[in-house]
Amino acid sequence: MTANWASNGTVNMEELNELELLKQVKRVDAPSFLQTRIEARIQQAAEDSLSNGWVWSFAATVALLIVVNSMVFLNVTEDVSTTDSGAYTITQGMGMNISNQLYND
Amino acid sequence: MSELQQQFNTIYQQYADLVFNVSLGYLQNSADAEEVTQDVFVKLHGQLDNFKEDSTLKTWIYRITVNQCLDFIKAKKRKKRFGFHLFIRSDVNEDAAVFSSFDHPGVQLENKEATQRIYAAINQLPERQKTALLLKTMEGLSQNQIAEVMELSPKAVESLLSRSRTNLKELLKNNEG
Numbered sequence: 001m002t003a004n005w006a007s008n009g010t011v012n013m014e015e016l017n018e019l020e021l022l023k024q025v026k027r028v029d030a031p032s033f034l035q036t037r038i039e040a041r042i043q044q045a046a047e048d049s050l051s052n053g054w055v056w057s058f059a060a061t062v063a064l065l066i067v068v069n070s071m072v073f074l075n076v077t078e079d080v081s082t083t084d085s086g087a088y089t090i091t092q093g094m095g096m097n098i099s100n101q102l103y104n105d
Numbered sequence: 106m107s108e109l110q111q112q113f114n115t116i117y118q119q120y121a122d123l124v125f126n127v128s129l130g131y132l133q134n135s136a137d138a139e140e141v142t143q144d145v146f147v148k149l150h151g152q153l154d155n156f157k158e159d160s161t162l163k164t165w166i167y168r169i170t171v172n173q174c175l176d177f178i179k180a181k182k183r184k185k186r187f188g189f190h191l192f193i194r195s196d197v198n199e200d201a202a203v204f205s206s207f208d209h210p211g212v213q214l215e216n217k218e219a220t221q222r223i224y225a226a227i228n229q230l231p232e233r234q235k236t237a238l239l240l241k242t243m244e245g246l247s248q249n250q251i252a253e254v255m256e257l258s259p260k261a262v263e264s265l266l267s268r269s270r271t272n273l274k275e276l277l278k279n280n281e282g
Contacts, residue, residue: 018223018277022242025220026211028135030125030142035117038146045147 131174134205226276234269
């Protein structure tokens with residue numbers, strides 16, 4: 001690398017010395033407590049993903065219940081309201097009586 | 106203990122020092138390096154199944170570590186940007202303000218000041234130039250190895266290294282003046 005730099009022509013000796021200083025930086029051992037912390041974090045992440053699963057399935061069940069209930073409710077109200085139906089509009093347009101009282105009693 | 110767990114423990118024993126030292130070189134603070142080392146191994150544990158054999162494990166670990174360091178710096182930048190710190194000290198270079206106080210246990214006391222000055226200049230380099238330079242000087246990787254880690258061509262790495270040296274020289278000169 002030193003030869004490369006010299007042939008490059010853009011780097012002077014001063015900078016070379018500066019970077020030589022970086023090479024003198026000693027390698028350090030990772031602290032021994034890191035492994036325990038990492039294991040704890042992995043375990044915590046596994047537990048979190050498990051509880052997340054429960055949260056999502058609960059939310060999906062509630063959403064499904066709401067959808068089913070609203071569909072049932074809409075069907076019931078549709079059956080009840082006869083005035084909104086197409087048949088009612090046609091009979092009204094043709095001036096027909098839709099009453100069950102046939103003899104005007 | 107499961108097979109995956111055993112494999113993970115072996116990887117940890119083999120590469121913990123490497124990850125810690127690369128993080129230290131990047132962040133120059135042992136507490137930050139510890140945090141990043143934890144993040145790297147937690148991420149590695151989650152992605153061990155996805156490891157593709159087309160790159161070596163060591164290259165893959167280097168890549169994850171570098172990316173994690175960059176993410177750590179970006180997250181810190183975001184925090185500072187919205188924080189009060191830069192508002193008060195608007196004269197301070199944002200990149201320089203992101204780094205925690207210099208605390209590199211591998212630096213000898215007599216060289217501390219000079220080394221700190223070089224790191225301060227390196228921290229001002231664009232991130233790809235910084236990565237290439239640190240992998241070359243601190244880790245002693247070849248241009249081809251750096252190219253593999255950074256997913257670039259060896260030619261691109263050569264150009265990055267050349268530009269990083271020129272810029273570093275300029276930055277050192279400016280910081281002195």
